[in-house]
Amino acid sequence: MHRRSFIHHMSLGAAGIALQPSFANTPKNAAANKLVLSLIGCGGRGLSVLSGIVAVSDDIEVKYLCDVNETLEGIKTAIDKYSKAQGYAPKFTGNMKQVFDDKDVDAVVIATPEHWHTLATIWALQAGKHVFVEKNPTLSIWEGRKMVEAATKYGKVVQVGFENRSATYAFTARDYIKSGKLGNIVHVKCYNMLGGGKWMPEADTSVPKGLNWDAWLGPAKKVPYNPNRHSMTGRGGWLDFWDYGGGALSDDASHVMDLARLALGDPGHPKSVYCSGGNIAFHSEKETPEFLNITYDWGNGFAMTCESGNFTPYMQKVPGEIRFSKTEFPFWPQTSTRIEIYGTERLMYLGRHGGGWQVMEKDGKVVDSHKDIFPDVFHHQNFVEAIRLGKPANGNVLQGHLSASLVHLADICYRTGNKQLFFDHQSERFTNSEAANKLLKGNYRAPYAVPEKV
Template identity: 55%
Template sequence: MSEITRRTFVNTSVKSAAALGAGASALSAARLAQAGSANAKVVLALIGAGGRGSGLIAGMTGLENVQTKCVCEVNDSRGGAAIRSLESTQGFAPKRVVDIREVLDDKDVNAVVVATPEHWHALATVWACQAGKDVYVEKNISLTVWEGRKMVEAARKYDRIVQAGTQNRSAPYASSAREYIASGQLGKVVHVKVFNLLGGGRWNPSADRDLPSGLDWDRWLGPAPERPYNPGRMGWYSWWDYSGGALAGDGSHQLDLARMVIGDPPHPKAVYCAGGNLAWGSERETPEMQAVTYDFGEFTMTCENSTFPPYTSKTPGQIRMGDEFPSWPQNATRIEIYGTKQMMYVGRHGGGWQVMVGGGKVVAQEPGIHPDRWHQPNFIDCIRSRKQPNADVEQGHLSASLVHLGNLAYRAGNRQLVFDAVTESFTNDESANRMLKPEYRKHYRIPDEV
């Protein structure tokens, strides 16, 4: 791709993609359909070669008749490591690029795996849909409510498979928990408690520095505001420009799983948040602690999110891959569902579920296994079949919005915000409405009409 093409991509290539994307989508799907087999060859590209991205692409490339042609990474060391790993897996080295738009111009690529920092998720997904590519996008899938809606619109307009990286939706135990609740045995669900009580320490700011060699900082920033290089910003969970904090990190998994098992309700009617940097008093932008309350009308959901307690921990590996259950009170990522007859504990990423009555008596249960083994193959299967994936972008958007709403209530001054689910806007706070859509840098904008 020439420099002029890169500089003018938004004004030319994206407009062309918007006009021709439906045709490109049809051609891409047709190529797979013409193979006449559930094992038709799938060609992938990785966008973002950090630890999670490299793990995802390695797992998918290890599936039958799947190969990776491109690795898009702005950090030379990470890009090189991913290429060497993939070469050992598939027998040839994928091409290294630093500009996502080179990937989107490659007609051989059927789908992309987006594992960038969160501020890139929506733009990469929309551009990929416009270019006729299917998308696996890591959680939290968007930076704002508006972005999530644009992702849904792009997926539908260009007939794309877009799978959110919320893998608990592919866990058999999550489906059985949903069935148990739907059967009515829990009674009427009136309160859902979601926990994300992660340990940590005081966040210390770092000074701006000279740009190190081997890093394309401008492309790392992408749609985010222009800032001088600072290594602390690459730990993006502390900055609103790049993420929704810890709530958008691990917290997004629990919020999505909670929505799933209770039947995927629509947006809440209102949200309230209290919190702040109450543990360490650090200067990070995203809070050390939040307590969010979501009013769904028929029931209430709460989410306790923090980055300080040393006495809680995630579900250990032997439980994620075995038939045991966590110690629920000390489990940092548990969900508690309170019905009028029984209550249920649910653990993410293989934690399983247990139903209890008075005296702590367990009356039903199912252990779990970490669901990555089903989630990534589900994406590849859906590329071939054109069926909707287990974690379709619509549900990804609704779950991600819980993160955004909680954060906006916090940023609005720890107050209640009333939300209109139809317009996806607030009815009582214009300052919060202005934060629903980010300001983008030139050449990195998601258009109103995708």
């Protein structure tokens, strides 16, 4: 089967119809052309995304800042900043339900740890809010399907924080591949090779003052407070635990694989996954692995691999000065978050977060290329535009689910013994492992359970 026919077949078979928010999505404050936002999760990334969306136009305001840690330094700074800009101070709350219950709020930014993303998004949609949810959008494949169902049912815009979906270089890479100039696509390599060090366990402690630990745990099981799981001043180590995240694979590799999917025409679920790896670099005792080497097979199409780990200090992400350059490209061999797309005629290097792309022939001859800047600003603009014009967001929830599923498939493969797992894209279940099927859905703690019926 030709690559383009394969992509079309897979997209129809697994992705289904596109989510189409209705024109009824116009904000309640449309008469004044005002959009009222609130933030759930006031860490550095959340505050950055909120600031970026507010900067899109002068008629966007912030009503709430919500976090379970009331001691975060950025909260006061943000309240002062928005108070001066909009003439009234945003309210701080530790309870996201207060935000959802306020009918003045049109949209929320959800920038919590990953284990809260799905439930917070569903609650927001049920309350009639549009949602910008950070990656990785889900903690399991079942959660992804629930998020898709909720977005479809309530007809609101959901923008997943896979910002490369608003990058011009992503669209031109997709068009270039579709044109056939690379030839037939046979193999795709995704890299997420970062620096790191040995993970060291710490003892449980009492809950720090100012933190609602029960609310931070939310859907996850009740455990004592531990500094390895949470930090009062920074991001913390929650990605090292299966209850809260998917390790390096969900943190950075999710961006890389999502960009690869977009460039390749957004295929649906792969037919099988195989991985090898583990804590083999530093022999750490953490739950999520230090390294994974993954192979995804789409059947009569291309194969895709992903190499993801935290032990290569000689690799680096696209540097800041290149991310915001429209002419400079990264040094591909040591770019830690790159994609290599191998066709029968040419090779394409593609880099996330402003890396752009170059196409090469023999002897390093560059025959085509496209470069643009880090696409956060475009992704924020697209979110606001989708709300105001009633159109789908670039990072729609269905594609977010399919990209996040690549993370979940590989992590399940690792957790069940690095076996090859075969996956049915229609039922979203494994056909050769009941142990793997048991990991398709998490275990939830009342009253924070993700609902069966959204």
